[in-house]
Amino acid sequence: MAKKAMTVDDSKTMRDMVSFTLKGAGFEVIEAGDGKEAITVLGNNKVDVIITDLNMPNMNGIELIKALRGNPVHQHTPILMLTTESDGGKKDEGKNAGATGWLVKPFDPAKLISVVNKVCP
Numbered sequence: 001m002a003k004k005a006m007t008v009d010d011s012k013t014m015r016d017m018v019s020f021t022l023k024g025a026g027f028e029v030i031e032a033g034d035g036k037e038a039i040t041v042l043g044n045n046k047v048d049v050i051i052t053d054l055n056m057p058n059m060n061g062i063e064l065i066k067a068l069r070g071n072p073v074h075q076h077t078p079i080l081m082l083t084t085e086s087d088g089g090k091k092d093e094g095k096n097a098g099a100t101g102w103l104v105k106p107f108d109p110a111k112l113i114s115v116v117n118k119v120c121p
Contacts, residue, residue, distance in 0.1 A: 002026055002027060002028045003026070003027050003028070003048040003049070003120060004027065004028045004029075004030070004046075004047045004048050005022050005027045005028070005029050005030075005047060005048060005049045005050070005051065005116070006029070006030050006031070006032065006038060006041070006042060006047045006049075006050045006051070007019055007022070007029060007030075007031050007032075007050075007051045007052075008031070008032045008033075008034065008035065008037075008038040008050065008051070008052040008053060008056070008061070008064065009033070009052070009053040009056070009082070010033050010034055010053065010055075010056040010057060011053070012033075014053065014082075014105070015031045015033075017107075018051055018082065018107075018112070019031060021109040021112055021113065022051075022112075022113075022116070024109075025113045025116070025117075027048075027116075030042075030047070033056075034056040034057055034058040034059055035052070035056060035058060035059025035060060035061065035063055035064030035067065036058045036059045037058075038050075038052070038059075038064055039059075039064070039067055039068070042068075042074070044071070044073045045073075046073060046074075046077070047077060048077070048078075048120040049077065049078045049079075049080065049116055049119060049120045050068070050074075050077055050078070050079045050080070051079075051080045051082050051112075051116070052064055052065070052079065052080070052081060052082065053081075053082060053083055054081055054083035054085050054090065054094070055083065055084075055085070061081055061083065061094070061099075062093055062094055062097045062099075065079050065081075065094065065097040065098045065099055066097050066098065068098075069097070069098040078100040078101070078119035078120050079098065079099050079100050080099070080100055080101045080102070080103060080115065080116070080119065081094045081099050081101070081102045081103065082103045082104075082105060082107060082112075083102075083103075083104065083105060084104065084105045085104075086104050100119050101115055101119060103115060
């Protein structure tokens with residue numbers, strides 16, 4: 001059975017690129033345009049990994065991670081931040097919220113797959 005991933009980004013182009021990359025590696029992918037939509041779409045359905053942007057309208061990536069970590073279903077789901085932010089303070093904030101890892105855009109598809117496979121074997 002295919003592993004399931006969720007990509008959350010307010011940029012449709014970025015969601016498409018992440019989705020294309022993951023589907024090429026055999027993942028089933030669901031998408032959301034921001035944190036609020038991600039929570040609605042995800043609900044209590046389990047996924048193997050979540051890849052989220054940081055800066056989004058309605059609910060940013062850090063708020064999304066905190067909300068997901070508060071739900072027992074998603075408490076241990078690997079969550080990767082994929083963002084243009086490379087600031088150490090933001091990385092610490094993401095880690096403190098419960099982010100599993102941090103990747104900087106533009107991303108290398110092979111590196112993304114490598115990191116995803118590492119956090120959800």
